[in-house]
Amino acid sequence: MDEIDSVILRLLREDARLPWRELGAKVGLSANAAADRVRRLRRAGIITGFTAQVDPAAGGRQIEALISVVLLPGTDSDRFATLSSTLGPVSEVLHLAGTPDYQLRVACHDTAELDSLLRTLRLKLGVADTDTKIILRSGPPPGGPQGGDPSHGSVRISG
Numbered sequence: 001m002d003e004i005d006s007v008i009l010r011l012l013r014e015d016a017r018l019p020w021r022e023l024g025a026k027v028g029l030s031a032n033a034a035a036d037r038v039r040r041l042r043r044a045g046i047i048t049g050f051t052a053q054v055d056p057a058a059g060g061r062q063i064e065a066l067i068s069v070v071l072l073p074g075t076d077s078d079r080f081a082t083l084s085s086t087l088g089p090v091s092e093v094l095h096l097a098g099t100p101d102y103q104l105r106v107a108c109h110d111t112a113e114l115d116s117l118l119r120t121l122r123l124k125l126g127v128a129d130t131d132t133k134i135i136l137r138s139g140p141p142p143g144g145p146q147g148g149d150p151s152h153g154s155v156r157i158s159g
Helices: 003-014 020-027 031-043 077-085 111-124
Strands: 047-052 063-071 090-095 102-108 127-134 153-157
Touching: 003 020, 003 031, 020 031, 031 047, 063 077, 063 111, 077 090, 077 102, 102 111, 111 127
Parallel strands: none
Antiparallel strands: 047 153, 063 102, 063 127, 090 102
């Protein structure tokens, strides 16, 4: 990876939908050369994928929260991660070192849906305890305000 690759990664973090021609112009390459660099970064596993950032409120999910989860002794953590990730309100499952065992990012339509989710975690997925924090607001994502526009993508970059 060289300096041009680093600049490409920064630009893609800001706007993953940047056209090849524009990306190339910003780093002093042709559109084809810029596209080749991005493909090489993907093959190398440095860029692991492209995702869309979605505004949950636009889909009617007005309550966002972080739920810290402590599993019951004997609960299979891989099974918990798999099953919890399939629940509608859950947008992210983070396996943590120490306590809590997991942190879930969720977006619910209302408090009744959040309550139902918490009950499901405890009664069906082997959760001993939860600690829920309602998100009042969050700052702009890396790359500034334009990255927060739901019409823009994001790039997951490893390393």
